[in-house]
Amino acid sequence: MRLVFLGPPGIGKGTQAKILCQRITIPHLSTGDMLRDVISTKSDLGKEARTYMDRGRLVPDDVILGMVEERLQQPDTHGGYLFDGFPRTLPQADGLNELLSQINQNLDTVVALEGEDEILSERLSNRRTCGSCGAITNLLNSPSREEGKCDQCSGELIQRDDDQPNVIRERLKVYKRQTEPLIAYYAERDQLIRINGVGTIEEVTARILENLPKEE
Numbered sequence: 001m002r003l004v005f006l007g008p009p010g011i012g013k014g015t016q017a018k019i020l021c022q023r024i025t026i027p028h029l030s031t032g033d034m035l036r037d038v039i040s041t042k043s044d045l046g047k048e049a050r051t052y053m054d055r056g057r058l059v060p061d062d063v064i065l066g067m068v069e070e071r072l073q074q075p076d077t078h079g080g081y082l083f084d085g086f087p088r089t090l091p092q093a094d095g096l097n098e099l100l101s102q103i104n105q106n107l108d109t110v111v112a113l114e115g116e117d118e119i120l121s122e123r124l125s126n127r128r129t130c131g132s133c134g135a136i137t138n139l140l141n142s143p144s145r146e147e148g149k150c151d152q153c154s155g156e157l158i159q160r161d162d163d164q165p166n167v168i169r170e171r172l173k174v175y176k177r178q179t180e181p182l183i184a185y186y187a188e189r190d191q192l193i194r195i196n197g198v199g200t201i202e203e204v205t206a207r208i209l210e211n212l213p214k215e216e
C-alpha cells in the first residue's frame with residue numbers, strides 16, 4: 001500500500017502515521033527523517049539540503065524530490081510506504097507523480113485528516129515539549145503527572161515558539177495557502193479520502209483503517 005498523509009498542524013498526523021505504519025507494516029517516510037538521513041550520507045544532495053537547513057530556510061522542491069527519489073530506491077519501500085509531510089506543495093505533488101510513473105508505481109490513497117481551526121489552535125496552544133528529551137504532552141488530553149515536569153525524564157516542560165498563538169495562526173495560514181490545494185488536486189484524481197481527525201487517537205485510527213481501500 002502506497003499512501004500519503006495530509007493534515008494541518010495540530011491534527012495528530014505524525015501520531016496516526018506512525019500507528020498506521022506499524023499496523024500495516026510499511027515504512028513511515030517523514031520529511032524530517034528523510035532529511036536527516038540524506039544529510040548524514042554527505043552526498044551532494046545531502047550537502048545541499050544541509051546548507052538550507054543550517055540557514056533555517058525551507059528546502060526547495062527539487063532537493064526534496066531528489067531526496068524522495070533516493071529514498072524510493074531503498075528495498076524497504078518495495079512493498080509500500082507512507083509519506084508524512086510530503087508532498088507539501090503542488091509542484092512537489094506533480095514531481096511525485098512524475099517520479100512514480102518513471103518507476104511504474106501509483107499512489108493507492110491520499111488520506112486527508114481534517115479538523116476545524118479553533119480545535120487545532122486549542123490543541124497546539126496546550127502542547128508542551130520537554131526541554132531535555134523532547135517528549136510532547138498536551139495539557140488537554142495527556143497532562144504530565146506532575147505539573148510542568150516531563151513524565152519520561154523529569155525535565156522542564158516548555159511551550160515551544162512554534163506553539164505560541166501568533167505563530168499557530170501563521171502555521172495554519174501557511175498550510176491553507178500551500179498544502180490545502182493538494183486536497184482538491186488528489187480529489188480530482190480520485191485518490192483522496194477525507195477523515196475527521198477530531199477524537200481520541202484510537203477513534204481516528206479506526207476511522208482511517210475502515211476507509212482505506214482493501215488490499216487484494
Ligand SMILES: [Zn+2]
Pocket residue numbers: 130131132133134135150151152153154155
Ligand atoms: Zn523529558
